Amino acid sequence: ETGVTQSPTHLIKTRGQQVTLRCSSQSGHNTVSWYQQALGQGPQFIFQYYREEENGRGNFPPRFSGLQFPNYSSELNVNALELDDSALYLCASTSSPVSTDTQYFGPGTRLTVL
Amino acid sequence: RKEVEQDPGPFNVPEGATVAFNCTYSNSASQSFFWYRQDCRKEPKLLMSVYSSGNEDGRFTAQLNRASQYISLLIRDSKLSDSATYLCVVNRRGRDDKIIFGKGTRLHILP
Numbered sequence: 556e557t558g559v560t561q562s563p564t565h566l567i568k569t570r571g572q573q574v575t576l577r578c579s580s581q582s583g584h585n586t587v588s589w590y591q592q593a594l595g596q597g598p599q600f601i602f603q604y605y606r607e608e609e610n611g612r613g614n615f616p617p618r619f620s621g622l623q624f625p626n627y628s629s630e631l632n633v634n635a636l637e638l639d640d641s642a643l644y645l646c647a648s649t650s651s652p653v654s655t656d657t658q659y660f661g662p663g664t665r666l667t668v669l
Numbered sequence: 670r671k672e673v674e675q676d677p678g679p680f681n682v683p684e685g686a687t688v689a690f691n692c693t694y695s696n697s698a699s700q701s702f703f704w705y706r707q708d709c710r711k712e713p714k715l716l717m718s719v720y721s722s723g724n725e726d727g728r729f730t731a732q733l734n735r736a737s738q739y740i741s742l743l744i745r746d747s748k749l750s751d752s753a754t755y756l757c758v759v760n761r762r763g764r765d766d767k768i769i770f771g772k773g774t775r776l777h778i779l780p
Contacts, residue, residue: 597772657703
């Protein structure tokens, strides 16, 4: 086990609603990255947080936002949900934002938007 | 052209055989490279980092060719437990769009 936890495990929402997903990073890790993985696709980078600040973003609209807390846990918020937001949302923690560091993934939250 | 491309497979390979697959990347600013393994409905897990000089970990060998912009993964003496999706990951310089995953290559090892 990586020590990275995510909640909830599964979630069902309807179009237009808002959702908050949570991630606890591995002990000693200060960097969290969030990914969206649609069925049959590889994970797509949403954004990264390092020491409570956004430290890079992928090609996702502003309705995808995040937070990182002093204990380095993190939240992903998605507003105005769309059907295409249905996916597995993964978070990964690393000991630093250095690109060579190994990412440790949590088990993911499976979001279904109806 | 996608920034990181992989043959989606599936590769159906008999147990004990050797299998290899490649991953190509288009951005020359790419800095570090990894292979992750993802089992069905599970999270990705690091298989190995890929170094310029090539590296080996048991039955697995990874190579990087910067001139041709591809990385490869070779699995020798394949086991049934090697059945999974193998994801190529490229990290590049810069702040945004800096971690790129390929779509993955599905591998089925046949008994």
